[in-house]
Amino acid sequence: MxxxxxxxxxxxxxxxxxxxxxxxxxxxxxxxxxxxxxxxxxxLKWYIELFQDPIIKKALFYTITIAILSSLIATVVGTIAAIGIHNMNDWKKTVILNINYLPILNPDIVTGVSLMILFIFARIRLGFLTMLLSHIVFNIPYVILSVLPKLRQLNKHLYEAALDLGATPVYAFFKVMLPELMPGIITGALLAFTLSVDDFVISFFNTSSGVTNLSITIFSMARIGINPKIxxxxxxxxxxxxxxxxxxxxxxxxxxxxxxx
Amino acid sequence: MKRRFLAYPYFIWMIIFIVVPLILVLFYSLTISTENGFVFTLDNFKTFLQPIYLKVLWRSLSLAGISTLICLILGYPTALILASRQMSKKSFLMFLFVLPMWMNFLLRTYAWLTLLEKNGFINTILSFFGIEPIQLLYNDGAVILGMVYNFLPFMVLPIYSVLKKINHSVIEAAEDLGANQYIVFRKVIFPLSLPGVFSGISMVFMPAVTTFVISRLLGGGQYMLIGNLIERQFTSVYDWHFGSAVSIIMMIIILISMGVMSKYDNQQEGGGLW
Structure with a gap:
């Protein structure tokens, strides 16, 4: 008691x-x-000021746009890549999966800095495109890791049965395989979306002052001091x-x- | 099935966006730029061996270590209580526990700024009791507090999930054989929970070593952890070569700590790099 x-x-x-x-x-x-x-x-004046603040409105717009675009692209690319990886032989699979783990295991700051070096090296101006690309880079590995277990559970004879019954490979993919993989794909997409919305470190290094997300805006406001709008x-x-x-x-x-x- | 080719575009993508950037970091860390272009040298790593930088490294490691220890001390009992059988409404409590984790990391850190400030919430309460305002921000304590606050769930969740999986009949067997609660904990529950403890330790230690946000906001502009050192090289000093060298050192630290942890944690299924 x-x-x-x-x-x-x-x-x-x-x-x-x-x-x-x-x-x-x-x-x-x-x-x-x-x-x-x-x-x-x-x-309620801080809320009114918040909604009238052009910087925050812009940051919110970029946060959501980049989260939607990067998670959509990462989900499509990641799912396709996962299917390919699943069908690979052992050593190639190991190599690809190990490289795929790098962005997850590496400290965010190292990923961010390395991508920034790449973009500047390739003379791509930092901004919306680079931020979007960097988000796709760290999102895809999570999508692959959520889809792969579903592929392992998949009964491969189902797909073959569909082919035997006259389905084209594309039709069989959309009607037989995709519904089975859906839970993994949705988990991956949601994970990618939340990671993208929450990201600060990688975005911080891969954008210019014109394009910021909410995290960067909060950081630069908090660095100056307390602000009731935050x-x-x-x-x-x-x-x-x-x-x-x-x-x-x-x-x-x-x-x-x-x-x- | 010949759908292997589906992975090739992503393979090329990985080479461009994962492998090449890391090679560039390695390249920059091993060179300095002179008038005749890049020259290979180990100077950047030698620079890091200067006492000021070693002190930064030591501070990062010790603060992360202390935070991890505090998280373990606070988090283990929390996980134990949450996983205990007497606890009702377990899923609701877990929901409450992870909820703050879903809030933006920067906002959570910012929240402490308002509490710890010179004329912030805590000092106001203290002044109520006639205590002079104290400087709570911009010191090691504030940074440790920020780390513990942000990373505590990373310690509790793995321990909780391991504890929940323990077969209750093992505990009953120990009790039948005459063990009291203390011995059951020491000889049965704790050893079985060790995999969770180790993954908790690495999940707290790694983000704590690499952070530059918590130290920047709660430690102040002059406060230096290894993360701040890297950030400064790339955003204000513009010495990419030294910044890359520090990044490589940070990667090595992370790889070593992951290697050490996975050595203790080999009951779990192997996977990934290590």
Missing amino acids: VRNAINRLYLFIIFLFLYAPIIVLIIFSFNDSKSRSHWNGFT NALSTLMFLTVLILLFIVNIRTSKDIKEEKL
Whole structure:
């Protein structure tokens, strides 16, 4: 009994440690003063300023555009590559998979710096294109690693049966293989999207001042000092994540229930 | 099946965007630029052996080590409690636990900035009790705090998933054989959880060694970790050669620590590079 109470208290303290900074941020985003310590009354002015800030609006646009484009391209390229890798013989497969692991294992800062050297070496101007390319580079390995296990589970006779029944290879791919691979592809795409939205380090080195994402904007604002607009932005981003995770959780628990029936 | 060719475009892509950039980093680290073009030399690595840079390396390693230790001390009991059978609403608690992780990394670090500032939240509360404001930001403690806060879930999650998989009948068997709770933990639960502990350690240590964001925001503009050293070479000093050499050193550190960890962690299925 006592032990249980101690356990709960300990968990409570850990959760307090995790949430206190976020809660303080959220509360002070409604504070009618620049102060972070004194409460001067409720206001929404930081939110209004946030939505009127052209830099943040632009950063949000670039973040989402790059996340969508890079995750889409990475998903298509990664899925095709995974199918090819799956059908390779042993040593070639090992070589490709090991190179594929490099962007995952390497520190982000090294990946970022190495790509920046490449782009400047190849005389490609840093900007939207380089940021998009760098995001695709670190997204593809994750897509491949999510699709490969599904390929291993796949019954290859299904595809052959479809061919025997007169399906063209393309038709058989879309009607037989793709539906089986879908869970892995979707996991990979979601992973790629979230990694892209959250990325700071690699984007930081591979863009110019004109094209920034939200992380870079937050970094340059925070470097100067405290800015209540960032508090407002934090609140909105926290709410977005909360809502998204709730939807995902409800959907998966529904799936589990349906499977049980 | 002859669908091997589907991997060839990606193979070329990998060569261009993964292999060539790393070779370029290696190339820059081994050269200096002179009037007659690039000259091969080890000077960049020799520069790193100067005391100021070795001090930066030592600080990075020790701060990451301390943070990893604190994460382990705080995280192991957390995982143990979360995985224990008495805990109800386990999935909801896990949801709550990973939720902050989904928030932008920079915002999480920024949050501490508002708390630790000279006239921030904590100092205001302290002044309530008549305590003079103290300088909480821009020191080792603030950086360690930032690392622990950001990377604690990376320690808890692997330990939790290993603990949850432990077969409960093993524990019951130990109890039947007369072991008390302490001995069950020391002789059964802890040894079985070691793979989780090792992957937790490497998952915290590696991002902590390579970070430059936490040290820049919570340590201040003059604060130097090895990540800041690299960042500065590329964004303000423009000494790519030295920056590349430091990047290579950082890669080697990461590879060594991964190698050490995988040696202890060989119960898990082998895969990847090591």
